Amino acid sequence: MTDMIDRLRLLRTESVGPITYRRLLARFATPAEALAALPELAAAGGRASPPRIPSRAEAEAELAGLHNLGARLIFLDQPGYPPFLEQLADAPPALAVLGDVALLSSRAVGIVGARNASANGMRLAESLATELAPGLAIVSGLARGIDAAAHHGALRSGRTIAAVAGGLDMPYPPEHARLQAQIAESGAVVAEAPLGTAPLARHFPKRNRVIAGLVLGLVVIEAAARSGSLLTARLAIEAGRELFAVPGSPLDPRAKGANDLIRQGAHLTETAADVLANLPDHPGRAGLNRDPLFQHGPAGFTEPPVLWDDGADRAEVAKARRLVPGLLGGDPVSVDEIARRCQLSTAAVTAVLLELELGGRVETLPGNRVALHLSP
Amino acid sequence: MTDMIDRLRLLRTESVGPITYRRLLARFATPAEALAALPELAAAGGRASPPRIPSRAEAEAELAGLHNLGARLIFLDQPGYPPFLEQLADAPPALAVLGDVALLSSRAVGIVGARNASANGMRLAESLATELAPGLAIVSGLARGIDAAAHHGALRSGRTIAAVAGGLDMPYPPEHARLQAQIAESGAVVAEAPLGTAPLARHFPKRNRVIAGLVLGLVVIEAAARSGSLLTARLAIEAGRELFAVPGSPLDPRAKGANDLIRQGAHLTETAADVLANLPDHPGRAGLNRDPLFQHGPAGFTEPPVLWDDGADRAEVAKARRLVPGLLGGDPVSVDEIARRCQLSTAAVTAVLLELELGGRVETLPGNRVALHLSP
Numbered sequence: 189m190t191d192m193i194d195r196l197r198l199l200r201t202e203s204v205g206p207i208t209y210r211r212l213l214a215r216f217a218t219p220a221e222a223l224a225a226l227p228e229l230a231a232a233g234g235r236a237s238p239p240r241i242p243s244r245a246e247a248e249a250e251l252a253g254l255h256n257l258g259a260r261l262i263f264l265d266q267p268g269y270p271p272f273l274e275q276l277a278d279a280p281p282a283l284a285v286l287g288d289v290a291l292l293s294s295r296a297v298g299i300v301g302a303r304n305a306s307a308n309g310m311r312l313a314e315s316l317a318t319e320l321a322p323g324l325a326i327v328s329g330l331a332r333g334i335d336a337a338a339h340h341g342a343l344r345s346g347r348t349i350a351a352v353a354g355g356l357d358m359p360y361p362p363e364h365a366r367l368q369a370q371i372a373e374s375g376a377v378v379a380e381a382p383l384g385t386a387p388l389a390r391h392f393p394k395r396n397r398v399i400a401g402l403v404l405g406l407v408v409i410e411a412a413a414r415s416g417s418l419l420t421a422r423l424a425i426e427a428g429r430e431l432f433a434v435p436g437s438p439l440d441p442r443a444k445g446a447n448d449l450i451r452q453g454a455h456l457t458e459t460a461a462d463v464l465a466n467l468p469d470h471p472g473r474a475g476l477n478r479d480p481l482f483q484h485g486p487a488g489f490t491e492p493p494v495l496w497d498d499g500a501d502r503a504e505v506a507k508a509r510r511l512v513p514g515l516l517g518g519d520p521v522s523v524d525e526i527a528r529r530c531q532l533s534t535a536a537v538t539a540v541l542l543e544l545e546l547g548g549r550v551e552t553l554p555g556n557r558v559a560l561h562l563s564p
Numbered sequence: 565m566t567d568m569i570d571r572l573r574l575l576r577t578e579s580v581g582p583i584t585y586r587r588l589l590a591r592f593a594t595p596a597e598a599l600a601a602l603p604e605l606a607a608a609g610g611r612a613s614p615p616r617i618p619s620r621a622e623a624e625a626e627l628a629g630l631h632n633l634g635a636r637l638i639f640l641d642q643p644g645y646p647p648f649l650e651q652l653a654d655a656p657p658a659l660a661v662l663g664d665v666a667l668l669s670s671r672a673v674g675i676v677g678a679r680n681a682s683a684n685g686m687r688l689a690e691s692l693a694t695e696l697a698p699g700l701a702i703v704s705g706l707a708r709g710i711d712a713a714a715h716h717g718a719l720r721s722g723r724t725i726a727a728v729a730g731g732l733d734m735p736y737p738p739e740h741a742r743l744q745a746q747i748a749e750s751g752a753v754v755a756e757a758p759l760g761t762a763p764l765a766r767h768f769p770k771r772n773r774v775i776a777g778l779v780l781g782l783v784v785i786e787a788a789a790r791s792g793s794l795l796t797a798r799l800a801i802e803a804g805r806e807l808f809a810v811p812g813s814p815l816d817p818r819a820k821g822a823n824d825l826i827r828q829g830a831h832l833t834e835t836a837a838d839v840l841a842n843l844p845d846h847p848g849r850a851g852l853n854r855d856p857l858f859q860h861g862p863a864g865f866t867e868p869p870v871l872w873d874d875g876a877d878r879a880e881v882a883k884a885r886r887l888v889p890g891l892l893g894g895d896p897v898s899v900d901e902i903a904r905r906c907q908l909s910t911a912a913v914t915a916v917l918l919e920l921e922l923g924g925r926v927e928t929l930p931g932n933r934v935a936l937h938l939s940p
Contacts, residue, residue, distance in 0.1 A: 308815050435811035435823055438834035439684050447811055447832055456827045458814035 194219035195263055196247040198280040200382065201226065207279040207552045208545050210264075226546060226550065229547055232509070233540075233547020253383045259356050268293070272471055276427060277554045278396060280295035280380040286355050287376035291347055295320055296325040297463060298399050300417045300425070301334025301409035302442055309410040309442065311333060314341035316407065319460035321346025324467075325375065325403050329353070329395060330364050334417075335408050339371055347375040349402060353395040354387030367437040378402075396420040397427075405430035405467045407457060411445030418445050421454070426554075428471040432457040504536035507512050512540045520557040568771045569640055569794055570595035572623040573655040577602065578850050580649030582654040583928045584921050586640075602922060607834040609717040609883070609916075609923020613691060634748075635662040635732050643884050644669070648847055649777035652803060653930045656774060660732050662753035673839060674775050674800070676712025676793045676921055677785035685786040685818065688810055690717035692783065695836035697722025700843075701751070705729070705771060708742050710785050710793075715747055723751040725778060729771040731755055754778075772796040773803075781806035781843045783833060787821030794821050796832070801931075804847040808833040865885065880912035888916045892926060896933040 198219050201211050202227075215220040220222025222551055262269050263282045270292040273279050285292065297320055299313055312445035313334045317326045326342035328335040330350040342348035348370045352360065356379045371377055379388075380394055387395075396416060399466040400406060400423035408431070411417035425429055432456040450456050455466045467562040511530045515521070527537045539559055544550035551561045573593050575585050579603075592598040603614035606695060619835040628639055638645050639658045646677045647666040661668065672698055675689055693702045699795040702718035704711040706726040718724035726747045728736065730863045735741040745755055756770055762798050763771075763913045772792060776799035784807070787793035801807055812819025821915075826832050887906045892899070903913045917934055918924035928939045 212919070233573050246642045308813060312814060434814060435819070435832070436827070437684060437816075437819075438688060438810060440813075443811070443813075444834075447834060450811070450826065451838075456823055456832075458820075458823055464826075 189251070191219055192263065193244055193247045193259075194223055196282065197242045197244065197252060198222055198226075198262070200220040200247070200250075201240045203230070203546050204239075205545070205552060206281055206501040207475060208542065209281045210277075211428050211542060214526070215237050217244040221471060229543050230546040230548075233543035233545065234513075234549055235547035239548070250382055253554070254284055254356070257286065259284050260289060261285075262289060262292075262476060264458070270402055272404065272427075272429075273398065273408060274469060276397065277556075278397070278402045279401060282380075283380045283398075285376055286378075287372040287374075288358050289376065291325050291349060291376045292349075292402065294379065294469075295323075295469070296327050296349065296403045297467065298327040298403040298406040298420070299334065299338035299409065300328055300396075300399065300406065300420050300444075301411055302415065302417065303331050303335075305333035305337070305410045306442060309434075310337035316339030316434075316457075316460055316463070317348070317407075319344045320463060321348065323464075325349050327399055329399055330355075330368060330371075330377075332361055332364075336367060339367060341439055343374065349378045350360060350374055351395050351398040351402065352377060352379050352383070352387070353391035355381050355383040355385040355447055357383050358386055360387045366389065378439060382449075392416055393419060398421045400424040400427050400429060403429055404469075404471065405432055405463060406450055407432040407434065408441040408446050408454070409434045410436070411449075412442060413448070414443050415445055418449070430455065430468060430472075431510045432463055432466070434458070438481070475517075501533065501536060504532050505539050508532050508540040509535040509543075513535060513549070514546065516544075516558065516560045517561055520559040523556050526558070567595055568637075568639065569620055569623045569627075570599055571748065572599055572637070572658065573618045573620065574602075574621070576618045579922050579924045580604070580615075581921075582657055583927060583930070585657045586920065587918060598697040606922040606924070607918035609921065610889075611923035615922060615924070616835065617911065623827055626758055627843050629730070633662065633732060634760070635660050636665060637661075638665060638668075645776055648803075648805075649774065651847060652773065652777045654773070656770075656776060657773075658756075658776075658894075660755045660759070661752055662732050662754075663748040663750075664723075665752065667701050667725060667752045668754065668778065670701040670723075671699075671843075672703050672725065672779045673835040673843065674703040674779040674796070675710065675714035675785065675795050676704055676782065677773065677787055677822075678791065679707050679709040679711075679715070681709035681786045682816075682818060685810075686713035689785050691835055692785075692833075692839070693717030693724070694721045696839060699840075701725050703727065703775055704794040705775055706736070706744060706747075706753075708740075709814075712740060712743060715743060717838075719746060719750065725751055726753045727771050727778065728753060728755050728763070728805070729757070729767035730759050731759040731761040733759050734762055736763045738923065760931055769795060770793055773799045776800040776803050776805060779805055780847065781808055781839060781846075782831070783808040783810065783839060784822050784825055785810045786818040787825075788813070788818060789820050789824070791821055793823070797825055805840055806831065806844060806848075808839055808842070812833070842886055876910060877909065880908050881915050883915040884908050884912040885919075888913060889920065889925070892920075892936045893935065894936055896929050896935040899932050899934060902934075 203365040212222040232240050261282050263286050268289045314337040316340040321342040322345050326348040330352050339348045348371055354360055359368040368377055374545040400420055408417050408421050433446035433449040433454040434457050515526050527534045545552050551559050566847050569630040589597040604616050637660050644665045677689050690713040693714040697718040698721050702724040704714040706728050715724050724747055730736055735744040742826045771794055776796055782800040784793050784797050807824040809822035891902050921928050927935050
């Protein structure tokens with residue numbers, strides 16, 4: 189229990205993202221030791237004041253709040269943590285779950301698409317979900333349009349999972365509060381954000397990676413160009429999940445995104461049979477990689493992060509502290525590239541990057557890449 | 565000129581199809597010799613009365629009729645015969661052409677689809693043709709719906725070719741007589757059937773292979789399952805031409821055929837740019853071959869026919885005459901298979917099959933396959 193409280197304090201500490209969380213746990217014997225080392229690491233990273241670590245009482249209050257709501261917090265590496273989601277390098281360190289935790293380990297398919305979907309698009313999402321739900325958990329994002337239609341369709345014949353962007357106690361959009369309650373009753377609602385978090389724009393990409401991580405395949409219906417659904421599709425591909433897209437007429441602008449995905453290799457999907465015929469039992473490593481959209485080098489959600497290596501030479505670390513900051517910019521760069529340009533060991537560079545991240549100056553991204561943290 | 569008259573008499577003889585025509589010309593030094601040998605070959609093939617060979621006067625009358633119409637007859641192997649069409653094993657031995665013969669050797673794209681197309685489908689066909697026609701000849705079949713829309717669109721910005729099922733003097737459907745005349749004025753109208761031929765159901769598959777043979781790529785818009793457009797698509801694939809299909813909503817039954825083609829590997833096509841980006845300079849050998857529709861063994865429009873070999877051993881031919889008929893049925897079987905089962909040379913089997921075909925008992929199909937001719 190102490191361990192869980194400390195884990196929660198660690199993951200709610202500012203500048204500790206999902207990847208850093210994993211690195212700290214890999215480096216230190218216990219979460220308590222990691223917490224104790226944080227101020228020093230952050231100071232080495234150039235931080236004036238130490239990062240705010242939530243108190244034990246605050247962590248206990250969060251757990252109590254979840255308990256009162258009837259929810260549970262499942263930590264990464266704990267039994268019950270969704271096994272396919274765990275494969276993401278930046279998997280949420282903990283998920284708050286309302287409903288049936290076991291459902292999160294089922295074979296699942298995601299259905300996502302436009303909020304301003306057409307009546308036909310919603311009809312398709314709903315009937316696809318109804319046809320697939322008897323054998324598969326249907327995952328979506330509780331949004332208006334396609335998401336809600338998919339949840340409704342799944343509720344009719346089976347079970348569904350909603351991944352929400354804010355806290356479990358802040359259903360969004362507000363008019364879907366009743367839908368969220370229905371989903372929690374027979375299925376599950378999951379949130380990465382703590383209770384009381386109002387969903388902001390920056391929470392949605394994180395929510396999208398949870399959807400991508402939970403599913404074996406993702407169906408995209410009516411996604412506009414540069415929409416959140418296309419980002420979810422990209423995350424799904426990077427995580428080795430199968431991608432399905434429902435085609436539409438070139439005269440319908442809402443069909444553009446899904447048609448593009450098909451052109452790039454997504455399975456053209458008209459019926460549930462198209463999904464079932466192409467759904468694997470496990471995530472693969474296959475990406476589309478045919479389009480510039482997907483050609484941005486090793487993005488590697490499925491790639492394990494380089495673990496922080498305590499054995500770095502002290503002199504090298506000192507040199508890395510001088511050289512590394514100058515090699516960083518707003519565009520993500522790989523840790524290997526930085527090490528090559530410094531002519532230093534990856535261990536030393538990684539050690540310094542962890543300090544810089546805890547110092548609030550660097551952001552660690554999936555695929556072992558880093559960028560300067562551009563604060564407003 | 566005599567040679568041309570004899571060629572015409574040979575190809576208009578009953579039981580002489582395009583493949584047999586090529587074999588006879590390969591075996592005999594001149595068309596006249598082939599004509600002279602026909603009765604004997606047909607008798608060996610079990611025919612009671614010799615096949616009806618058109619008279620010299622009849623052939624001359626056909627040429628005069630074409631001349632009066634302002635049309636020309638172009639024979640296979642003559643300069644001006646469309647070079648990509650010539651690659652088909654069963655290329656028409658001659659094409660009647662109204663309009664600009666040179667256009668038939670241009671880079672061309674076919675646009676075909678449903679006769680009962682939607683307004684949107686016709687709009688797409690028309691705009692696609694208008695956008696492509698400045699650089700490419702647009703080929704279609706003069707039918708109602710998508711075909712007519714493609715011709716109209718092409719006429720607006722460039723040139724178009726109509727391949728018709730009947731004779732050049734029998735425009736079909738009748739209300740497209742004016743469209744045919746417009747096409748002939750700036751482009752070309754081609755017919756395999758002699759003048760005076762009313763288009764019957766059996767002429768349309770032949771017309772479809774002419775469309776497939778003329779083009780580097782074929783665009784399918786709104787093709788129903790088992791429609792003529794899908795057959796044209798199959799012929800195009802077999803001939804190594806690129807296949808393009810315009811997607812549509814799964815809720816629109818008219819989109820089924822084109823969506824199926826995309827699933828099988830056709831290029832998803834929304835705009836002219838999608839066609840231009842994937843159009844080769846020459847036909848390839850690449851087929852889709854991912855679907856049962858396309859998995860019927862070597863259909864080989866692009867495969868050269870086995871040429872009739874005069875060097876067959878007489879004793880073997882005599883034996884083949886006894887054995888081959890019993891190995892034939894309504895289902896096509898390959899000549900190699902027959903030879904293997906008789907334990908005779910392919911030359912002997914081929915010689916006997918030619919006799920049987922001229923005797924009206926066997927039909928030769930592309931891909932070096934034969935079947936019993938099932939007459940009504």
